[in-house]
Amino acid sequence: MKVAIVHYWLVTMRGGEKVLEELCKMFPQADIFTNVYAPEKISQTIKSHKIYTTKINKWPLAQKLYQKYMPFMPKALMELDLTGYDLIISSESGPAKGVCPAPNAFHLCYCHTPMRYLWDMYHEYFRKANPLVKFFMKKMIPSLRQWDVMSSNLVDHFVANSSFVAARIQRYYNRKADVVFPPCDIQKYSHCVRDPKDFYLFFGQLVGYKRADLAIEACIQSGRHIVVIGDGKSKQAKQYERSGLVKFTGRVSDEKVKEYLSQAKALLFPGIEDFGIIPVEANSAGCPVLAYRKGGACDSILENKTGLFFEEQTADSLIECMDEFEKREAEFTNRKVYAKHVEQFSNENFIAKINKIIEKKERL
Numbered sequence: 001m002k003v004a005i006v007h008y009w010l011v012t013m014r015g016g017e018k019v020l021e022e023l024c025k026m027f028p029q030a031d032i033f034t035n036v037y038a039p040e041k042i043s044q045t046i047k048s049h050k051i052y053t054t055k056i057n058k059w060p061l062a063q064k065l066y067q068k069y070m071p072f073m074p075k076a077l078m079e080l081d082l083t084g085y086d087l088i089i090s091s092e093s094g095p096a097k098g099v100c101p102a103p104n105a106f107h108l109c110y111c112h113t114p115m116r117y118l119w120d121m122y123h124e125y126f127r128k129a130n131p132l133v134k135f136f137m138k139k140m141i142p143s144l145r146q147w148d149v150m151s152s153n154l155v156d157h158f159v160a161n162s163s164f165v166a167a168r169i170q171r172y173y174n175r176k177a178d179v180v181f182p183p184c185d186i187q188k189y190s191h192c193v194r195d196p197k198d199f200y201l202f203f204g205q206l207v208g209y210k211r212a213d214l215a216i217e218a219c220i221q222s223g224r225h226i227v228v229i230g231d232g233k234s235k236q237a238k239q240y241e242r243s244g245l246v247k248f249t250g251r252v253s254d255e256k257v258k259e260y261l262s263q264a265k266a267l268l269f270p271g272i273e274d275f276g277i278i279p280v281e282a283n284s285a286g287c288p289v290l291a292y293r294k295g296g297a298c299d300s301i302l303e304n305k306t307g308l309f310f311e312e313q314t315a316d317s318l319i320e321c322m323d324e325f326e327k328r329e330a331e332f333t334n335r336k337v338y339a340k341h342v343e344q345f346s347n348e349n350f351i352a353k354i355n356k357i358i359e360k361k362e363r364l
Helices: 015-026 070-078 122-128 131-154 163-173 212-222 237-241 254-263 277-284 315-327 335-345 347-363
Strands: 003-007 031-034 051-053 087-092 106-111 157-160 177-179 200-203 226-229 246-250 267-269 289-292 307-310
Touching: 003 015, 015 087, 015 347, 070 131, 106 347, 122 131, 131 163, 157 163, 157 347, 163 177, 200 212, 200 254, 200 277, 212 226, 212 246, 212 267, 212 315, 226 254, 237 246, 267 277, 277 289, 277 335, 289 315, 307 315, 335 347
Parallel strands: 003 031, 003 087, 031 051, 087 106, 106 157, 157 177, 200 226, 200 267, 226 246, 267 289, 289 307
Antiparallel strands: none
Protein backbone atom coordinates (compact mmCIF):
# COMPACT_ATOMS: atom_id res chain seq x y z
CA MET A 1 0.00 0.00 0.00
CA LYS A 2 0.97 3.58 -0.57
CA VAL A 3 0.31 5.32 2.76
CA ALA A 4 -0.29 8.96 3.68
CA ILE A 5 -0.41 10.12 7.29
CA VAL A 6 -2.08 13.48 7.95
CA HIS A 7 -1.27 15.22 11.24
CA TYR A 8 -2.77 18.57 12.26
CA TRP A 9 0.56 20.39 12.91
CA LEU A 10 4.11 19.44 13.82
CA VAL A 11 5.42 22.07 16.20
CA THR A 12 6.08 20.08 19.39
CA MET A 13 6.43 16.52 20.71
CA ARG A 14 3.39 15.75 22.86
CA GLY A 15 0.93 12.86 23.09
CA GLY A 16 -0.37 13.19 19.51
CA GLU A 17 3.15 13.21 18.12
CA LYS A 18 4.02 10.10 20.15
CA VAL A 19 1.14 8.34 18.40
CA LEU A 20 2.46 9.65 15.08
CA GLU A 21 5.88 8.17 15.88
CA GLU A 22 4.36 4.71 16.25
CA LEU A 23 2.46 5.12 12.97
CA CYS A 24 5.76 6.10 11.34
CA LYS A 25 7.36 2.90 12.65
CA MET A 26 4.41 0.86 11.37
CA PHE A 27 4.63 2.46 7.92
CA PRO A 28 8.29 3.43 7.32
CA GLN A 29 7.61 4.43 3.70
CA ALA A 30 4.58 6.61 4.50
CA ASP A 31 4.46 10.26 3.49
CA ILE A 32 3.36 12.80 6.10
CA PHE A 33 1.12 15.79 5.42
CA THR A 34 0.65 18.61 7.93
CA ASN A 35 -0.39 22.25 8.13
CA VAL A 36 2.68 23.66 9.91
CA TYR A 37 6.11 22.08 10.40
CA ALA A 38 8.92 23.09 12.79
CA PRO A 39 11.70 20.52 12.04
CA GLU A 40 13.88 21.50 15.01
CA LYS A 41 11.12 20.54 17.45
CA ILE A 42 10.27 17.13 15.95
CA SER A 43 11.83 13.72 16.57
CA GLN A 44 14.16 12.03 14.12
CA THR A 45 11.66 9.18 13.71
CA ILE A 46 9.14 11.58 12.20
CA LYS A 47 11.71 13.64 10.29
CA SER A 48 12.97 10.51 8.52
CA HIS A 49 9.77 10.56 6.43
CA LYS A 50 8.92 12.83 3.52
CA ILE A 51 6.91 15.68 5.03
CA TYR A 52 4.63 17.90 2.96
CA THR A 53 2.89 21.01 4.29
CA THR A 54 -0.16 23.01 3.30
CA LYS A 55 0.18 26.64 2.21
CA ILE A 56 -0.33 27.69 5.87
CA ASN A 57 3.30 26.79 6.59
CA LYS A 58 4.49 29.73 4.44
CA TRP A 59 2.38 32.32 6.20
CA PRO A 60 3.97 34.85 8.59
CA LEU A 61 5.08 33.39 11.95
CA ALA A 62 3.16 30.20 11.15
CA GLN A 63 5.14 28.14 13.69
CA LYS A 64 4.02 30.46 16.49
CA LEU A 65 0.60 31.61 15.27
CA TYR A 66 -0.60 28.29 13.83
CA GLN A 67 -3.69 28.16 16.07
CA LYS A 68 -4.73 31.63 14.90
CA TYR A 69 -4.66 30.32 11.33
CA MET A 70 -6.94 27.41 12.16
CA PRO A 71 -10.01 28.86 10.32
CA PHE A 72 -8.03 28.72 7.07
CA MET A 73 -6.84 25.13 7.48
CA PRO A 74 -9.96 23.33 6.16
CA LYS A 75 -9.54 24.86 2.70
CA ALA A 76 -5.78 24.24 2.79
CA LEU A 77 -6.32 20.56 3.63
CA MET A 78 -8.81 20.10 0.82
CA GLU A 79 -6.22 21.41 -1.64
CA LEU A 80 -3.81 18.58 -0.81
CA ASP A 81 -3.50 16.05 -3.63
CA LEU A 82 -3.66 12.55 -2.15
CA THR A 83 -4.26 10.81 -5.48
CA GLY A 84 -2.56 7.43 -5.56
CA TYR A 85 -2.57 6.76 -1.83
CA ASP A 86 -4.29 3.51 -0.84
CA LEU A 87 -4.38 4.16 2.90
CA ILE A 88 -4.82 7.54 4.55
CA ILE A 89 -4.47 7.83 8.33
CA SER A 90 -5.47 11.17 9.79
CA SER A 91 -4.29 12.01 13.28
CA GLU A 92 -6.99 14.36 14.52
CA SER A 93 -7.33 16.85 17.35
CA GLY A 94 -6.87 19.90 15.19
CA PRO A 95 -7.87 20.01 11.50
CA ALA A 96 -6.52 16.85 9.83
CA LYS A 97 -9.37 14.59 8.73
CA GLY A 98 -10.69 17.05 6.10
CA VAL A 99 -8.48 15.80 3.26
CA CYS A 100 -10.09 14.42 0.11
CA PRO A 101 -9.18 10.73 -0.36
CA ALA A 102 -9.29 8.98 -3.72
CA PRO A 103 -12.47 6.93 -4.32
CA ASN A 104 -10.81 3.59 -3.59
CA ALA A 105 -8.65 4.74 -0.69
CA PHE A 106 -9.34 3.75 2.91
CA HIS A 107 -9.38 6.72 5.29
CA LEU A 108 -8.79 5.78 8.92
CA CYS A 109 -9.05 8.61 11.44
CA TYR A 110 -7.30 8.20 14.79
CA CYS A 111 -9.10 10.83 16.85
CA HIS A 112 -7.39 12.14 19.97
CA THR A 113 -10.41 14.41 20.43
CA PRO A 114 -12.94 16.33 18.36
CA MET A 115 -11.69 19.91 18.45
CA ARG A 116 -12.50 21.10 21.95
CA TYR A 117 -12.61 24.80 21.05
CA LEU A 118 -15.41 24.06 18.55
CA TRP A 119 -17.53 21.88 20.80
CA ASP A 120 -17.75 21.13 24.52
CA MET A 121 -15.06 23.60 25.66
CA TYR A 122 -16.12 26.43 23.36
CA HIS A 123 -17.63 28.55 26.14
CA GLU A 124 -14.55 28.14 28.34
CA TYR A 125 -12.25 29.30 25.52
CA PHE A 126 -14.65 32.14 24.71
CA ARG A 127 -14.74 33.41 28.31
CA LYS A 128 -10.95 33.62 28.47
CA ALA A 129 -10.51 35.24 25.03
CA ASN A 130 -9.85 38.95 24.51
CA PRO A 131 -12.55 41.08 22.80
CA LEU A 132 -10.96 40.85 19.34
CA VAL A 133 -10.71 37.06 19.48
CA LYS A 134 -14.30 36.84 20.76
CA PHE A 135 -15.44 38.87 17.75
CA PHE A 136 -13.81 36.45 15.30
CA MET A 137 -14.96 33.40 17.26
CA LYS A 138 -18.58 34.49 16.90
CA LYS A 139 -18.06 34.93 13.16
CA MET A 140 -16.07 31.80 12.37
CA ILE A 141 -17.01 29.04 14.82
CA PRO A 142 -20.45 28.25 13.27
CA SER A 143 -18.94 27.61 9.82
CA LEU A 144 -16.04 25.65 11.31
CA ARG A 145 -18.51 23.42 13.15
CA GLN A 146 -20.34 22.77 9.87
CA TRP A 147 -17.05 21.88 8.17
CA ASP A 148 -16.01 19.64 11.06
CA VAL A 149 -19.20 17.60 10.83
CA MET A 150 -19.18 17.48 7.02
CA SER A 151 -15.53 16.39 6.89
CA SER A 152 -16.35 13.44 9.16
CA ASN A 153 -18.12 11.98 6.11
CA LEU A 154 -14.73 11.72 4.38
CA VAL A 155 -13.63 9.20 7.03
CA ASP A 156 -14.26 5.48 6.44
CA HIS A 157 -13.45 4.35 9.96
CA PHE A 158 -12.99 6.24 13.23
CA VAL A 159 -10.69 5.11 16.03
CA ALA A 160 -10.80 6.92 19.38
CA ASN A 161 -8.08 7.01 22.03
CA SER A 162 -10.59 6.43 24.87
CA SER A 163 -14.21 5.56 25.56
CA PHE A 164 -14.72 9.22 26.51
CA VAL A 165 -13.60 10.41 23.07
CA ALA A 166 -15.62 7.67 21.33
CA ALA A 167 -18.74 9.04 23.04
CA ARG A 168 -17.89 12.56 21.84
CA ILE A 169 -17.41 11.29 18.27
CA GLN A 170 -20.86 9.69 18.48
CA ARG A 171 -22.33 12.94 19.84
CA TYR A 172 -20.82 15.40 17.36
CA TYR A 173 -20.35 13.29 14.20
CA ASN A 174 -22.99 10.58 14.75
CA ARG A 175 -20.32 7.96 14.01
CA LYS A 176 -19.22 4.89 15.93
CA ALA A 177 -15.55 4.52 16.81
CA ASP A 178 -13.35 1.65 17.92
CA VAL A 179 -11.30 2.42 21.02
CA VAL A 180 -7.53 1.86 20.71
CA PHE A 181 -5.53 3.29 23.58
CA PRO A 182 -2.55 5.43 22.56
CA PRO A 183 0.92 3.92 22.96
CA CYS A 184 2.52 4.53 26.35
CA ASP A 185 6.06 3.77 27.44
CA ILE A 186 5.02 1.40 30.21
CA GLN A 187 8.67 0.43 30.85
CA LYS A 188 9.74 4.01 31.60
CA TYR A 189 8.99 3.88 35.33
CA SER A 190 8.35 0.17 35.75
CA HIS A 191 11.52 -0.35 37.82
CA CYS A 192 10.47 2.12 40.53
CA VAL A 193 10.96 0.71 44.02
CA ARG A 194 7.96 1.92 45.99
CA ASP A 195 8.72 3.49 49.36
CA PRO A 196 5.72 5.78 50.08
CA LYS A 197 6.30 8.90 52.17
CA ASP A 198 3.81 11.36 53.63
CA PHE A 199 2.88 13.37 50.51
CA TYR A 200 0.63 13.26 47.44
CA LEU A 201 1.70 14.13 43.90
CA PHE A 202 0.26 16.24 41.08
CA PHE A 203 2.03 15.91 37.73
CA GLY A 204 1.04 17.96 34.69
CA GLN A 205 1.00 21.39 33.10
CA LEU A 206 -0.37 24.10 35.36
CA VAL A 207 -3.26 25.02 33.09
CA GLY A 208 -6.85 25.51 34.18
CA TYR A 209 -8.55 22.35 32.96
CA LYS A 210 -6.02 20.06 34.67
CA ARG A 211 -7.25 21.43 38.02
CA ALA A 212 -3.99 21.52 39.98
CA ASP A 213 -5.77 24.10 42.14
CA LEU A 214 -8.29 21.48 43.24
CA ALA A 215 -5.58 19.00 44.24
CA ILE A 216 -3.69 21.70 46.15
CA GLU A 217 -6.74 23.09 47.95
CA ALA A 218 -7.90 19.61 48.99
CA CYS A 219 -4.49 18.89 50.50
CA ILE A 220 -4.28 22.23 52.30
CA GLN A 221 -7.80 21.93 53.69
CA SER A 222 -7.08 18.43 55.01
CA GLY A 223 -3.55 19.18 56.27
CA ARG A 224 -1.80 16.92 53.73
CA HIS A 225 1.47 17.56 51.90
CA ILE A 226 1.57 17.75 48.09
CA VAL A 227 4.35 18.03 45.51
CA VAL A 228 3.36 19.75 42.24
CA ILE A 229 5.42 18.88 39.15
CA GLY A 230 4.85 20.75 35.90
CA ASP A 231 5.39 23.77 33.67
CA GLY A 232 3.34 26.91 34.08
CA LYS A 233 2.50 29.36 36.83
CA SER A 234 -0.13 29.30 39.51
CA LYS A 235 -1.48 32.74 40.47
CA GLN A 236 -1.87 31.53 44.04
CA ALA A 237 1.56 29.82 44.21
CA LYS A 238 2.99 32.07 46.93
CA GLN A 239 -0.19 31.83 48.97
CA TYR A 240 -0.19 28.03 48.63
CA GLU A 241 3.49 27.78 49.59
CA ARG A 242 2.91 29.81 52.76
CA SER A 243 0.83 26.90 54.05
CA GLY A 244 4.00 24.83 54.36
CA LEU A 245 2.18 21.93 52.70
CA VAL A 246 2.83 22.64 49.00
CA LYS A 247 6.05 22.28 47.01
CA PHE A 248 6.26 23.45 43.36
CA THR A 249 9.13 21.84 41.43
CA GLY A 250 8.57 23.12 37.88
CA ARG A 251 9.74 20.76 35.15
CA VAL A 252 12.04 17.98 36.40
CA SER A 253 14.03 15.15 34.82
CA ASP A 254 12.58 11.69 34.20
CA GLU A 255 14.83 10.40 36.96
CA LYS A 256 13.34 12.89 39.41
CA VAL A 257 9.79 12.00 38.28
CA LYS A 258 10.67 8.37 38.95
CA GLU A 259 11.82 9.31 42.45
CA TYR A 260 8.59 11.19 43.21
CA LEU A 261 6.43 8.34 41.84
CA SER A 262 8.28 5.89 44.06
CA GLN A 263 7.70 8.01 47.17
CA ALA A 264 4.25 9.57 46.72
CA LYS A 265 1.30 8.05 48.59
CA ALA A 266 -0.72 8.46 45.38
CA LEU A 267 -1.03 10.61 42.27
CA LEU A 268 -3.94 13.06 42.27
CA PHE A 269 -5.65 13.45 38.89
CA PRO A 270 -8.52 15.92 39.33
CA GLY A 271 -8.94 17.18 35.74
CA ILE A 272 -10.85 15.86 32.73
CA GLU A 273 -8.54 14.51 30.02
CA ASP A 274 -9.38 12.93 26.69
CA PHE A 275 -7.09 10.09 27.68
CA GLY A 276 -4.34 11.09 30.08
CA ILE A 277 -1.04 9.22 29.88
CA ILE A 278 0.19 10.32 33.30
CA PRO A 279 -2.12 7.95 35.28
CA VAL A 280 -0.81 5.06 33.16
CA GLU A 281 2.80 6.08 33.85
CA ALA A 282 2.00 6.34 37.56
CA ASN A 283 0.40 2.89 37.56
CA SER A 284 3.38 1.45 35.68
CA ALA A 285 5.49 2.68 38.61
CA GLY A 286 3.15 0.96 41.07
CA CYS A 287 1.79 4.33 42.25
CA PRO A 288 -1.99 4.45 42.91
CA VAL A 289 -4.08 7.20 41.26
CA LEU A 290 -6.99 9.11 42.79
CA ALA A 291 -8.96 10.60 39.89
CA TYR A 292 -12.15 12.45 39.08
CA ARG A 293 -14.61 9.96 37.59
CA LYS A 294 -14.86 11.48 34.13
CA GLY A 295 -12.83 11.45 30.94
CA GLY A 296 -10.06 9.10 29.90
CA ALA A 297 -9.16 8.26 33.50
CA CYS A 298 -12.14 5.89 33.52
CA ASP A 299 -10.20 3.74 31.02
CA SER A 300 -6.70 4.17 32.41
CA ILE A 301 -7.40 3.35 36.09
CA LEU A 302 -8.62 -0.01 37.39
CA GLU A 303 -10.95 0.94 40.23
CA ASN A 304 -10.17 -0.59 43.63
CA LYS A 305 -7.02 -2.17 42.15
CA THR A 306 -4.78 0.61 40.81
CA GLY A 307 -6.70 3.61 42.13
CA LEU A 308 -9.94 5.18 43.29
CA PHE A 309 -12.37 7.73 41.84
CA PHE A 310 -14.08 10.73 43.41
CA GLU A 311 -17.51 11.75 42.15
CA GLU A 312 -17.55 15.56 42.20
CA GLN A 313 -14.92 18.02 41.03
CA THR A 314 -14.68 19.62 44.48
CA ALA A 315 -12.11 19.69 47.27
CA ASP A 316 -14.55 17.98 49.65
CA SER A 317 -15.10 15.07 47.27
CA LEU A 318 -11.34 14.62 46.73
CA ILE A 319 -10.70 14.78 50.50
CA GLU A 320 -13.28 12.05 51.01
CA CYS A 321 -11.49 9.96 48.39
CA MET A 322 -8.10 10.49 50.10
CA ASP A 323 -9.63 9.50 53.45
CA GLU A 324 -10.98 6.30 51.89
CA PHE A 325 -7.66 5.56 50.20
CA GLU A 326 -5.69 5.94 53.41
CA LYS A 327 -7.98 3.47 55.16
CA ARG A 328 -7.32 0.94 52.39
CA GLU A 329 -3.78 1.87 51.36
CA ALA A 330 -2.46 -1.66 51.89
CA GLU A 331 -4.82 -2.92 49.16
CA PHE A 332 -2.93 -0.96 46.48
CA THR A 333 0.53 -2.50 46.80
CA ASN A 334 0.42 -5.52 44.45
CA ARG A 335 2.84 -4.73 41.62
CA LYS A 336 1.65 -7.69 39.55
CA VAL A 337 -1.82 -6.13 39.37
CA TYR A 338 -0.36 -2.85 38.12
CA ALA A 339 1.90 -4.59 35.59
CA LYS A 340 -0.93 -6.63 34.12
CA HIS A 341 -3.24 -3.61 33.97
CA VAL A 342 -0.83 -1.35 32.05
CA GLU A 343 -0.03 -4.00 29.41
CA GLN A 344 -3.10 -2.86 27.44
CA PHE A 345 -1.46 0.56 26.96
CA SER A 346 1.80 -0.74 25.47
CA ASN A 347 3.21 0.25 22.07
CA GLU A 348 2.84 -3.36 20.95
CA ASN A 349 -0.86 -3.43 21.81
CA PHE A 350 -1.46 -0.18 19.91
CA ILE A 351 0.28 -1.50 16.79
CA ALA A 352 -1.54 -4.85 16.92
CA LYS A 353 -4.98 -3.24 17.20
CA ILE A 354 -4.41 -0.69 14.42
CA ASN A 355 -3.07 -3.44 12.15
CA LYS A 356 -6.11 -5.58 12.90
CA ILE A 357 -8.49 -2.80 11.83
CA ILE A 358 -6.57 -2.22 8.59
CA GLU A 359 -6.31 -5.94 7.80
CA LYS A 360 -10.05 -6.37 8.38
CA LYS A 361 -10.72 -3.62 5.85
CA GLU A 362 -8.38 -5.25 3.33
CA ARG A 363 -10.34 -8.52 3.58
CA LEU A 364 -13.66 -6.84 2.77
